[in-house]
Amino acid sequence: MSPEADAVLAELLPYPEDGSRADGPVAVDATDRLLLDEAAPLIERDPDGVVVLGDRFGALTLGALALGARHVDGYQDAITAEAALSANSARASRTLWAAHRHLAENAPVPYEPAPIGITGHDELGPKLFAGARLVLLQLPTSLAELTEITEYVARHADPAVTLLAGGRVKHMTLAMNDVLRASFGQVRASRARQKSRLLIAREPRSDVGPPTYPVTARLTEREIVDAIGAPEAAPAAAPAAAPDAGLTVVAHGAAFAGATLDLGTRFLLAQAHRWPDLSGAEPLPTTPAYAPDYADGRPIAIDLGCGTGILATVLALRFPGAHVIATDRSTAACASTSATLAANGVQAAVVRGDAGDLLPVPDGWADLVLLNPPFHDRTALSTDAAHRMFAAAGSILRDGGELWTVFNTGLHYRGALQRAVGPTEHVAQNPKFTVTRSVRKVLTEESVAGG
Numbered sequence: 001m002s003p004e005a006d007a008v009l010a011e012l013l014p015y016p017e018d019g020s021r022a023d024g025p026v027a028v029d030a031t032d033r034l035l036l037d038e039a040a041p042l043i044e045r046d047p048d049g050v051v052v053l054g055d056r057f058g059a060l061t062l063g064a065l066a067l068g069a070r071h072v073d074g075y076q077d078a079i080t081a082e083a084a085l086s087a088n089s090a091r092a093s094r095t096l097w098a099a100h101r102h103l104a105e106n107a108p109v110p111y112e113p114a115p116i117g118i119t120g121h122d123e124l125g126p127k128l129f130a131g132a133r134l135v136l137l138q139l140p141t142s143l144a145e146l147t148e149i150t151e152y153v154a155r156h157a158d159p160a161v162t163l164l165a166g167g168r169v170k171h172m173t174l175a176m177n178d179v180l181r182a183s184f185g186q187v188r189a190s191r192a193r194q195k196s197r198l199l200i201a202r203e204p205r206s207d208v209g210p211p212t213y214p215v216t217a218r219l220t221e222r223e224i225v226d227a228i229g230a231p232e233a234a235p236a237a238a239p240a241a242a243p244d245a246g247l248t249v250v251a252h253g254a255a256f257a258g259a260t261l262d263l264g265t266r267f268l269l270a271q272a273h274r275w276p277d278l279s280g281a282e283p284l285p286t287t288p289a290y291a292p293d294y295a296d297g298r299p300i301a302i303d304l305g306c307g308t309g310i311l312a313t314v315l316a317l318r319f320p321g322a323h324v325i326a327t328d329r330s331t332a333a334c335a336s337t338s339a340t341l342a343a344n345g346v347q348a349a350v351v352r353g354d355a356g357d358l359l360p361v362p363d364g365w366a367d368l369v370l371l372n373p374p375f376h377d378r379t380a381l382s383t384d385a386a387h388r389m390f391a392a393a394g395s396i397l398r399d400g401g402e403l404w405t406v407f408n409t410g411l412h413y414r415g416a417l418q419r420a421v422g423p424t425e426h427v428a429q430n431p432k433f434t435v436t437r438s439v440r441k442v443l444t445e446e447s448v449a450g451g
Contacts, residue, residue, distance in 0.1 A: 001037055004099035005066035009033075011092035014057050015084035025056075027088070030194035031166040032059040035136050036067065038164055038190065038198055042134050043067045049133035049158060053149060056081055058088035060136050065116050066099040075121045075128050077254050079329045080354050082120060089118065123331060124148065124252075129156040139167030139176065139199070140254065145332070146179050148213040148253030154183035154204035163201040172197060183208050213252050214339060217259035219310070220246035224261065227272035228317045247317070249308050250339035254332035256307045256374070264372045265310055267433045268406040274427060274437070276402055278319040278367055294360065298323050299367040302396060304356055304389055305329075309337030309348075311370045316346035322367075324348035327356050355385065356392035363395040369403045375411060386413065390420035397421065397440035409434045 012027035013019050019027060036059075043050065043064060050069040052060045054076065061072050062085075076082050089096075096116070104113040121128045129135070135153055140146055146165075153163055163184065165176075169192050176199060180187045185203035225245045251259040261269075278299040294300060301319060303312035303326040312326035326337045326348050334352045341348050351358050371393060373386035386407070393403040403421050407413050409429060414436060417424040422441035426434060 001033065001040060001063075002067065002099070004102050005036065005040075005063055008062055008066040008092050008095050008099055009059060011095050012057055012059055012062065012088045013091065015087040027057040028059040028063075029196075031138060031168060031196040032063065034190070034193055034196045034198060035060060035138075035164055035166040036063040038200070039064060039134060039136055040067050042162060043069050046133055049131050049161075051075075051129060051132040051135045051157075052137075053135065054081075054138035054140060055085060056138065058085035058092075060138070061085055061118055062088060062092055062096060064136065065118070066096055068100075068103050069116075070114060071117050071119065073119045073121060073128055073132070075124055075331075077124075077331050079331075079352055083354075085118075085120075123335070124152060126152070126156040129153055132157040133161050135161060135163045137163065137165040139165050139172065141171060142254060143175055143179055144213065144251075144253040144258055146176060146253070147182075148211075150180055150183040150201070151208055151211055151213075154208045157204065159204060161202070161204060163199075165199045165201070166196060169195050169197050172199075214250050214336065215259045216248060216250050216343065218246055218248050219261050221261050221266060223266050223269040223272075224310070224314065227269040227314045247310070247313050248340065248343040249310055249313075249336075250343055251308045251336045252332040254330060255336040256333065259308070261310065262307075262372075264406045264408075264433050265307075267428070267430060268311070268370065268372060268404060268435055269314065271404065271427055271435050272314070272318070275404060276368055278322045294323050294365065300325065300361060300365055301368040302327065302356070302359070302366050302370070303337075303348075304369050304371045304393060304396075305373055305385075306337045306350070307333050307372070309333075309340035309350075311372070312337055312348050312350075313340055313344050313346060315368075315370070316341065316348050317344065320346075325351060325359060325361070327351040327353050327359060329354045355388035356396055359396065361396075364398050366396045366398060367401050369393045369397060369401070371403060371405045373405070373407060375408060386411075387416060387420070390417055393438075394421040394440065399440055401440045403438040403440070404435065405438065406433055406435045408432065 009028045014025040014027045047068045047070045050072050052074040055061050100113045104111050180201045184201035187201045190198040249259045299322045301315045301322050301324050306312050306326035306328045316324045334350050338350045373389050414424050417438045421438040424436050424438040427437050428435045
């Protein structure tokens with residue numbers, strides 16, 4: 001890699017962190033560098049038509065520009081990754097421009113450097129890949145997500161496209177090669193370097209079939225059927241499920257658990273008969289200036305980290321008089337949730353944001369929050385997102401509002417929930433999962449004085 005590109009990468013930080021935490025993320029990893037080294041001669045020959053997918057902190061996007069790409073089209077599923085790219089673009093802008101000037105001045109025929117730029121796309125679709133001749137990809141952990149990506153590249157990119165997909169060797173499988181071969185005529189693996197390796201795909205197949213994703217399935221598990229039923233009906237008293245009982249789920253490739261009911265959500269749904277009955281929730285004071293659409297006194301329920309929208313859909317079906325809001329940082333999750341809601345004939349607001357930070361209601365308005373927090377960030381075990389979501393729930397809920405959380409029992413979240421929200425009790429536990437109920441308690445001078 002050129003010294004100029006190295007100088008740009010040296011500017012980057014693992015936003016929103018500063019990189020000083022010993023066990024924290026790094027802004028540029030060995031896979032980023034391997035991808036950029038392989039891309040460098042391709043960009044030198046053809047600086048146009050570069051697409052970057054799955055860029056975590058901007059290393060691939062800004063690195064490609066530093067190597068001479070005139071423009072990069074990018075797609076990042078996580079809104080947090082978009083924020084990191086934006087922050088690092090501003091941070092490294094001068095160094096990046098200096099790299100472009102150096103390339104222009106030292107070319108065989110010197111030229112005046114043209115403006116450089118980045119176009120961020122808000123969906124994984126044909127427009128993203130139109131004219132693409134080089135695609136750089138941090139390999140996703142999910143074969144479903146990889147399948148959806150490679151099918152789009154094969155269908156819509158330039159026939160001369162090269163796809164460079166990189167990952168850590170310990171997380172790569174032969175099944176990834178098979179996914180690429182289904183869409184490309186030529187697939188090979190690079191030599192490993194610093195425990196990273198690339199899969200290099202060329203010659204998009206002309207016989208790629210209809211899109212595999214999104215997928216649709218009908219879920220009729222007893223926990224779903226019972227949770228959709230009337231709030232006062234406990235599971236033991238529920239009648240046998242009707243043939244059409246349940247709900248339809250729609251899932252894009254990157255959505256957690258796909259078109260299935262994951263075990264954590266299943267266990268949380270099994271406690272639905274204990275959730276508060278929102279049909280009798282007390283109206284909140286109205287403040288139309290802040291949230292006119294939600295200031296009608298109807299209760300508000302939030303699916304925080306909505307995934308494919310199963311919980312949001314259950315809430316909308318169980319409490320048809322409530323406002324339901326679903327939120328997730330993932331574009332694929334939000335698209336899946338919107339499609340799941342539509343497939344079941346219910347409505348809810350779907351908001352893409354990090355840990356509920358862009359919800360359309362003021363703090364202290366929600367009556368109920370359901371949460372099945374993630375405990376992985378890509379391939380790494382991480383509880384950072386869960387703690388941000390606990391804090392968000394503590395802000396979102398009104399005094400007396402409830403947060404119902406399901407989590408892996410070994411994570412011992414009860415203390416964190418009590419600090420972030422309020423009094424927390426274990427509601428149910430099985431060999432793998434725990435469900436807790438946290439009641440928001442707003443401390444006032446009077447409540448503190450009264451103990």
